[in-house]
Amino acid sequence: MTSQTPITPTADQIRRAPKVLLHDHLDGGLRPGTIIDIARETGYTQLPETEPDKLGGWFREAADSGSLERYLETFAHTCAVMQTRDALVRVAAECAEDLAEDGVVYAEVRYAPEQHLEAGLSLEEVVEAVNEGFRQGERTARAAGRRIRVGALLTAMRHAARALEIAELANRYRDHGVAGFDIAGAEAGYPPTRHLDAFEYLKRENNHFTIHAGEGFGLPSIWQALQWCGADRLGHGVRIIDDIKVEDDGTVQLGRLAAYVRDKRIPLELCPTSNLQTGAAASYAEHPIGLLRRLHFRATVNTDNRLMSGTSMSREFELLTETFGYTLDDLQWFTVNAMKSAFIPFDERLAMINDVIKPGYAELKSEWLFRQTATTSESAPEGD
Missing domain, CATH: 3.20.20.140 (Metal-dependent hydrolases)
Known part of the structure; x- marks a missing residue:
């Protein structure tokens, strides 16, 4: 191996x-909870749901509906709560x-x-x-x-x-x-x-x-x-x-x-x-x-x-x-x-590839190989 x-x-x-x-x-x-918080703070009252889990589900269902109108409506709600400096910083x-x-x-x-x-x-x-x-x-x-x-x-x-x-x-x-x-x-x-x-x-x-x-x-x-x-x-x-x-x-x-x-x-x-x-x-x-x-x-x-x-x-x-x-x-x-x-500049892209991305994947591969080696050793029959 x-x-x-x-x-x-x-x-x-x-x-x-x-x-x-x-x-x-x-x-x-956006996080659904953040949409609800900012809507409450800014007086926006047109959200279809006011509980984070339900609102998140509504967004996904609307996007999956096949209706362009419903899909575009999802962005009407998110943009509505992104109109102040504090809201934009938070988001x-x-x-x-x-x-x-x-x-x-x-x-x-x-x-x-x-x-x-x-x-x-x-x-x-x-x-x-x-x-x-x-x-x-x-x-x-x-x-x-x-x-x-x-x-x-x-x-x-x-x-x-x-x-x-x-x-x-x-x-x-x-x-x-x-x-x-x-x-x-x-x-x-x-x-x-x-x-x-x-x-x-x-x-x-x-x-x-x-x-x-x-x-x-x-x-x-x-x-x-x-x-x-x-x-x-x-x-x-x-x-x-x-x-x-x-x-x-x-x-x-x-x-x-x-x-x-x-x-x-x-x-x-x-x-x-x-x-x-x-x-x-x-x-x-x-x-x-x-x-x-x-x-x-x-x-x-x-x-x-x-x-x-x-x-x-x-x-x-x-x-x-x-x-x-x-x-x-x-x-x-x-x-x-x-x-x-x-x-971004070439040298910065290259540094990200060589110093972050490739080492990160190499570490994951090494972990996997170590576990496989350990598993093989554990399952090997004992010698005479």
């Missing part, structure tokens, strides 16, 4: 494994704490500043409150013996007209906690090309951005995000599978767009559970991540909306391990992919 032995991880090993998260929405990851701090407790060592968490202005905050005050919360959460995690670094992605809404303003905001705070820019919202009818001025500005400023594409619409959305807008990463990008053909004999043919995405190592921010909820995949077994992993796309695993999907990075890895038989080596591969794709 050697260190090359494939190791199927346990739930505990998955939880303790260092993980990297690139696609997580701040307004999609961001708890986000960092929750991710660290789940073994996430690096995360980029996105949110749309324009959705948090109803109580009179300015865009700058929103960004500064969220940044303060992330730093507070990092300190709390560190005091508990956990390591995490969180960067913010500022999101502009596709249906609105503030993309350039938000891009400029992201650029002003790029050295103060903001890692990059994103656009989100309904893909159909709102192509990324509506916001070319924002993307051209970011490229002139040598700044990073990702685009939600290839989730609800398809290949044209991916093509526009890459070729018209110049996205560094694809938010979801799961519909790239539409440009891949698997023949009856098992041979695989990549279309030109799929080949471009693979050959250029364009990161795909895949979110398996969320993709099932939105209909981008029918089941975990049919999720394109299995094929994309085998074809060596730059696939990463993400949570999207932890509250609505009732998920975490550990749960996503557990489900993929159960479905595809992934080993610790596979999970390390996804994690290194994500860290390579992060919007």
Whole structure:
């Protein structure tokens, strides 16, 4: 038995494994108890449930309902309680704490500043409150013996007209906690090309951005995000599978767009559970991540909306391990992919890979080998 032995991880090993998260929405990851607390403090009376367990269940059921209206209603409630400085600080701090407790060592968490202005905050005050919360959460995690670094992605809404303003905001705070820019919202009818001025500005400023594409619409959305807008990463990008053909004999043919995405190592921010909820995949077994992993796309695993999907990075890895038989080596591969794709300087990414991620997985493998060796020794027959 050697260190090359494939190791199927346990739930505990998955939880303790260092993980990297690139696609997580701040307004999609609140603790139900926090929503109830802030609603009480701010006088928000429209919550469907007022007990944490029941409210958490309501969010998951609404997200699973297949109704777009009910799904969007979930975010109406979370955004409603994220309108004050104190609320934003608390939500961001708890986000960092929750991710660290789940073994996430690096995360980029996105949110749309324009959705948090109803109580009179300015865009700058929103960004500064969220940044303060992330730093507070990092300190709390560190005091508990956990390591995490969180960067913010500022999101502009596709249906609105503030993309350039938000891009400029992201650029002003790029050295103060903001890692990059994103656009989100309904893909159909709102192509990324509506916001070319924002993307051209970011490229002139040598700044990073990702685009939600290839989730609800398809290949044209991916093509526009890459070729018209110049996205560094694809938010979801799961519909790239539409440009891949698997023949009856098992041979695989990549279309030109799929080949471009693979050959250029364009990161795909895949979110398996969320993709099932939105209909981008029918089941975990049919999720394109299995094929994309085998074809060596730059696939990463993400949570999207932890509250609505009732998920975490550990749960996503557990489900993929159960479905595809992934080993610790596979999970390390996804994690290194994500860290390579992060919007921080190369030397810092490399340090995270070499000093945190690889040693963390090596330790888990060594533990497993030690237990196997001990078990073998205990069961060996005694000598004469």
